[in-house]
Amino acid sequence: QVQPVESGGGLVQAGGSLRLSCAVSGGIVRINIMGWYRQAPGKQRELVARMPSGGSAIYADSVKGRFTISEDSAKNMVYLQMNSLKLDDTAVYYCSVDLYGIGNKWGKGTLVTVSS
Numbered sequence: 803q804v805q806p807v808e809s810g811g812g813l814v815q816a817g818g819s820l821r822l823s824c825a826v827s828g829g830i831v832r833i834n835i836m837g838w839y840r841q842a843p844g845k846q847r848e849l850v851a852r853m854p855s856g857g858s859a860i861y862a863d864s865v866k867g868r869f870t871i872s873e874d875s876a877k878n879m880v881y882l883q884m885n886s887l888k889l890d891d892t893a894v895y896y897c898s899v900d901l902y903g904i905g906n907k908w909g910k911g912t913l914v915t916v917s918s
Contacts, residue, residue, distance in 0.1 A: 804828040804907055806880075806897045811912030818887050818916075824880040824897030824909060835900040836873060836880040840893035840914075847896070851882060864890070887916045 810822040826833060837852035851871035853859035859871045870883040880897055894911040901907060 804831055804901060804904060806899050806907055806909035808895065808897045808909045808912040811895060811914045813915045813917060814887055816887060816889055816916055816918055819883070819885045820887065820914060822882040822884065822895055822897075822912060822914075824882075824899070826878040826880070826899055826901070826907070831878060831904065832902045833873065833875065833878060833880070833899050834902050836871070837898045838869075838871060838880075838882045839896045839898060840891075841896070841911075842890075842893040845893075850895070884914070887914075889916050889918060892916045 805828050807825050814820050833855050835854050838850040839847050840850050841847040849862055850865055851859055851861045851869055853871050868886045872881045892915050894913050896911045897909040899907050
């Protein structure tokens with residue numbers, strides 16, 4: 803079964819950086835659209851970054867200039883480089899991929915905690 807799996811979360815100090823990875827495994831797949839979402843405690847899940855494969859990304863205003871979404875299509879990998887992290891970036895981060903012929907799949911999330 804096709805399943806995105808996130809990794810790279812952890813504890814980081816404010817101002818630091820983390821790189822999240824999302825591996826899409828479980829078969830021969832082709833990513834159409836990829837995205838990162840996050841859900842902070844007590845809040846709704848929100849879009850962080852979204853990008854069609856080979857296309858231009860869109861970002862939430864709160865992360866513009868700090869976060870970058872990217873892909874390695876040959877490896878079916880999606881990344882989120884997060885720089886200048888803030889306390890408000892603390893959340894569970896989810897990878898979402900829209901796969902040709904399969905549809906949308908979500909990962910189970912990876913926790914990012916930013917400390918002061």
